Amino acid sequence: MPETTSPSSVRIDPARLQAMMEAVSVFGGGADGSMTRLTLSPEDGQARDWLATWFRKNGFAEKVDPIGNQFGRLDLASANAPVVMVGSHIDSQPNGGRFDGALGVISACEAILAVRETLEKSGGRSACNFVVANWTNEEGARFQPSLLGSSVFTGAADLAWALDRRDGAGISVGEALESIGYAGTDTVPIPDAYLELHIEGDSVLEREGLRFGAFTRFWGAVKYRLAFLGRQAHTGPTPMAARHDALLAGAYVITDLKALAGEFGLDLHTSVGRMEVYPNSPNTVPSEAVLFIELRSGSQAILAEAETRLLASIEAAVARAEVGHEVRSIDRRAAGRMSPGLVHLAERASDANGAPARSLDTIGGHDAISLAAVCPSIVLAVPSVGGVIHHPTEFTTPEDHAFGTQVLADMLLILANEGLSVLEVEKERR
Amino acid sequence: MPETTSPSSVRIDPARLQAMMEAVSVFGGGADGSMTRLTLSPEDGQARDWLATWFRKNGFAEKVDPIGNQFGRLDLASANAPVVMVGSHIDSQPNGGRFDGALGVISACEAILAVRETLEKSGGRSACNFVVANWTNEEGARFQPSLLGSSVFTGAADLAWALDRRDGAGISVGEALESIGYAGTDTVPIPDAYLELHIEGDSVLEREGLRFGAFTRFWGAVKYRLAFLGRQAHTGPTPMAARHDALLAGAYVITDLKALAGEFGLDLHTSVGRMEVYPNSPNTVPSEAVLFIELRSGSQAILAEAETRLLASIEAAVARAEVGHEVRSIDRRAAGRMSPGLVHLAERASDANGAPARSLDTIGGHDAISLAAVCPSIVLAVPSVGGVIHHPTEFTTPEDHAFGTQVLADMLLILANEGLSVLEVEKERR
Numbered sequence: 001m002p003e004t005t006s007p008s009s010v011r012i013d014p015a016r017l018q019a020m021m022e023a024v025s026v027f028g029g030g031a032d033g034s035m036t037r038l039t040l041s042p043e044d045g046q047a048r049d050w051l052a053t054w055f056r057k058n059g060f061a062e063k064v065d066p067i068g069n070q071f072g073r074l075d076l077a078s079a080n081a082p083v084v085m086v087g088s089h090i091d092s093q094p095n096g097g098r099f100d101g102a103l104g105v106i107s108a109c110e111a112i113l114a115v116r117e118t119l120e121k122s123g124g125r126s127a128c129n130f131v132v133a134n135w136t137n138e139e140g141a142r143f144q145p146s147l148l149g150s151s152v153f154t155g156a157a158d159l160a161w162a163l164d165r166r167d168g169a170g171i172s173v174g175e176a177l178e179s180i181g182y183a184g185t186d187t188v189p190i191p192d193a194y195l196e197l198h199i200e201g202d203s204v205l206e207r208e209g210l211r212f213g214a215f216t217r218f219w220g221a222v223k224y225r226l227a228f229l230g231r232q233a234h235t236g237p238t239p240m241a242a243r244h245d246a247l248l249a250g251a252y253v254i255t256d257l258k259a260l261a262g263e264f265g266l267d268l269h270t271s272v273g274r275m276e277v278y279p280n281s282p283n284t285v286p287s288e289a290v291l292f293i294e295l296r297s298g299s300q301a302i303l304a305e306a307e308t309r310l311l312a313s314i315e316a317a318v319a320r321a322e323v324g325h326e327v328r329s330i331d332r333r334a335a336g337r338m339s340p341g342l343v344h345l346a347e348r349a350s351d352a353n354g355a356p357a358r359s360l361d362t363i364g365g366h367d368a369i370s371l372a373a374v375c376p377s378i379v380l381a382v383p384s385v386g387g388v389i390h391h392p393t394e395f396t397t398p399e400d401h402a403f404g405t406q407v408l409a410d411m412l413l414i415l416a417n418e419g420l421s422v423l424e425v426e427k428e429r430r
Numbered sequence: 431m432p433e434t435t436s437p438s439s440v441r442i443d444p445a446r447l448q449a450m451m452e453a454v455s456v457f458g459g460g461a462d463g464s465m466t467r468l469t470l471s472p473e474d475g476q477a478r479d480w481l482a483t484w485f486r487k488n489g490f491a492e493k494v495d496p497i498g499n500q501f502g503r504l505d506l507a508s509a510n511a512p513v514v515m516v517g518s519h520i521d522s523q524p525n526g527g528r529f530d531g532a533l534g535v536i537s538a539c540e541a542i543l544a545v546r547e548t549l550e551k552s553g554g555r556s557a558c559n560f561v562v563a564n565w566t567n568e569e570g571a572r573f574q575p576s577l578l579g580s581s582v583f584t585g586a587a588d589l590a591w592a593l594d595r596r597d598g599a600g601i602s603v604g605e606a607l608e609s610i611g612y613a614g615t616d617t618v619p620i621p622d623a624y625l626e627l628h629i630e631g632d633s634v635l636e637r638e639g640l641r642f643g644a645f646t647r648f649w650g651a652v653k654y655r656l657a658f659l660g661r662q663a664h665t666g667p668t669p670m671a672a673r674h675d676a677l678l679a680g681a682y683v684i685t686d687l688k689a690l691a692g693e694f695g696l697d698l699h700t701s702v703g704r705m706e707v708y709p710n711s712p713n714t715v716p717s718e719a720v721l722f723i724e725l726r727s728g729s730q731a732i733l734a735e736a737e738t739r740l741l742a743s744i745e746a747a748v749a750r751a752e753v754g755h756e757v758r759s760i761d762r763r764a765a766g767r768m769s770p771g772l773v774h775l776a777e778r779a780s781d782a783n784g785a786p787a788r789s790l791d792t793i794g795g796h797d798a799i800s801l802a803a804v805c806p807s808i809v810l811a812v813p814s815v816g817g818v819i820h821h822p823t824e825f826t827t828p829e830d831h832a833f834g835t836q837v838l839a840d841m842l843l844i845l846a847n848e849g850l851s852v853l854e855v856e857k858e859r860r
Contacts, residue, residue: 093713146712240699254677280706284526391661
């Protein structure tokens with residue numbers, strides 16, 4: 001295909017993008033700006049149905065795989081041409097925000113649509129086909145681990161195991177998929193590249209007055225689901241020395257983890273975001289406390305040291321509270337780097353729009369981190385006002401949505417015009 | 431009434447007692463010996479219905495007051511004779527045991543029945559009438575505070591306020607009463623004496639090889655429902671220094687309370703049995719942690735000192751975790767003494783059965799502590815195997831049930847024969 005027929009620019013439609021963001025926010029959105037769209041909930045099912053309708057109306061072929069990942073494929077090249085996948089997730093945290101994830105799916109729809117319109121107008125042909133992805137359970141709020149759909153997709157997690165994960169009410173992923181009609185049967189191949197636009201979730205871009213970032217490095221994470229096992233007893237007569245208080249053991253670990261993070265300065269994040277206490281009655285010594293522990297670092301060495309220290313803290317808590325313990329699960333995600341070719345492509349497209357691409361670390365998980373193990377992948381970022389994420393006041397301006405989506409569309413147009421070899425070339429240059 | 435017509439002894443029927451204990455254990459009982467009969471639950475409703483049927487078949491007149499306390503009155507004297515009330519509660523902790531509370535209601539039925547049979551045989555007349563009581567929400571597991579029904583009965587708690595207490599699902603006491611048909615309208619007067627048989631819930635009797643105890647002193651309690659208020663944020667990117675972690679603040683207080691109890695040796699019990707974490711998602715810094723805190727002591731001075739120290743711990747946790755806080759409720763129950771007249775009567779009846787009555791402290795709450803504010807009251811105790819309470823393995827042998835019920839029946843017969851002046855006489859003797 002001669003270069004002279006390639007369109008040199010693509011323009012996304014900010015009003016259309018904004019209308020789509022508003023449309024999808026209806027499902028699980030609260031009057032206060034909050035979003036509660038737990039994965040595979042009725043609200044998630046409604047949002048997926050809305051997206052399926054959008055795919056159909058716009059000529060995208062919908063596919064749903066057995067873990068419920070929802071795809072919309074648009075062929076602009078021959079059927080066996082390389083595939084560029086673009087997406088994110090539309091599930092949310094409980095009482096979270098509207099932009100984490102949803103922006104990535106909606107901007108993928110808009111950017112691919114804009115590329116098609118541009119190619120149609122110019123008569124140009126694409127070197128690749130495009131797929132929008134909406135991954136199941138990115139958040140890990142209802143089911144653990146997070147990144148479940150993308151991990152099954154890449155083969156990092158076993159399908160049967162994933163379908164058997166259960167929420168706090170004992171409902172499995174498989175049952176939840178059936179209940180909203182998203183237990184699919186389609187097979188979708190690994191793409192040749194994966195791109196994801198996301199809100200930054202931190203305040204680096206805002207503080208530096210920048211509009212755009214590329215996550216070049218991702219932090220690793222070690223996540224423990226840890227149960228302390230005590231013994232139920234009356235909080236009245238039971239002598240203090242005869243108590244085996246599982247919640248007390250949990251409290252020792254929580255305070256230890258905070259102190260541990262302090263020792264490593266900015267290089268280690270620790271948290272216990274969820275704790276389940278049983279039987280959780282005011283007058284009964286808790287017999288079980290399940291802690292959902294996270295350690296995160298950009299350095300594998302620090303992560304390993306932190307895990308050793310966590311284990312020592314658990315042993316100490318077991319001894320002090322005189323309880324037992326069980327490690328119920330461990331998830332480890334190694335720290336790593338995003339595709340240099342895609343980073344360079346992001347810089348090229350961003351520069352062309354008059355804004356440099358700031359290199360960022362991503363500390364939170366993204367489906368692109370799952371995909372990075374099997375194909376060139378990247379997460380692009382637009383500013384979060386105040387750095388807020390996982391909160392109803394999470395906000396990114398419509399102008400920044402449009403800017404990020406424009407850069408994304410420009411990246412896709414370059415891939416359509418020049419083919420995926422541009423990623424290899426750029427990689428060698430670095 | 432000439433003393434010569436008074437029967438000198440009463441014999442309870444251990445087999446009948448045991449059959450009743452087994453019958454009531456069906457409602458909420460698990461195969462593992464556990465009992466989950468939360469107050470005003472369907473299971474509690476079924477157990478109440480069973481008791482109402484028992485009242486009807488045995489000639490007791492059922493009354494239900496507006497807070498759902500269930501009474502069965504048996505007149506053995508003239509209508510305006512003094513009233514002796516005997517009872518306890520049939521609600522339980524979640525996954526608790528079968529004897530805490532239930533024994534007190536069932537033994538009251540059996541003991542009063544045995545006294546009537548004895549009087550019928552001998553042709554003797556009673557100096558008093560009897561009422562069985564089954565108090566609403568003694569446990570405080572589903573609704574707080576505990577001792578709710580008896581506190582409303584004595585006037586210590588306001589009825590409208592009590593009806594508006596809500597469980598973790600937002601259901602009010604009033605709604606729960608309606609749903610099981612126990613929103614009563616009867617007025618039941620304060621009795622002239624109140625007796626309650628209970629399992630010890632500690633291992634003093636067992637360790638000393640004794641069969642029977644009388645609680646002569648009750649510990650006081652200070653209970654706080656305390657909320658720490660943080661801010662939701664992503665546990666990944668949010669810098670540690672920018673976090674406002676409500677659960678972390680809770681953990682500081684829990685570990686402080688354990689250390690505080692250690693300073694006071696055996697004289698102070700502290701606990702956090704329940705904690706509600708919001709939004710309780712693994713990837714989100716908790717914005718709210720509600721702690722159900724208890725301080726208990728036999729000494730008012732120690733209780734006051736412990737409360738001062740608790741407040742200091744809360745202030746320190748607020749500062750360290752950079753969160754806000756709200757005290758949602760405070761319940762205070764003063765330490766005190768049971769009726770000396772009833773203690774002496776218990777000793778007399780116990781001695782007559784060949785077992786001394788061991789003087790005990792009760793640290794847990796009992797409805798008799800509510801009643802102690804308005805009439806002579808006592809809690810009698812039979813041994814708990816291993817001192818276990820609020821656990822499925824809670825156990826008191828059938829022989830000890832029968833022994834305790836026999837002593838109770840003997841006390842009731844003395845009151846029937848000699849009248850309630852015996853309590854005043856005994857009091858002066860001491």
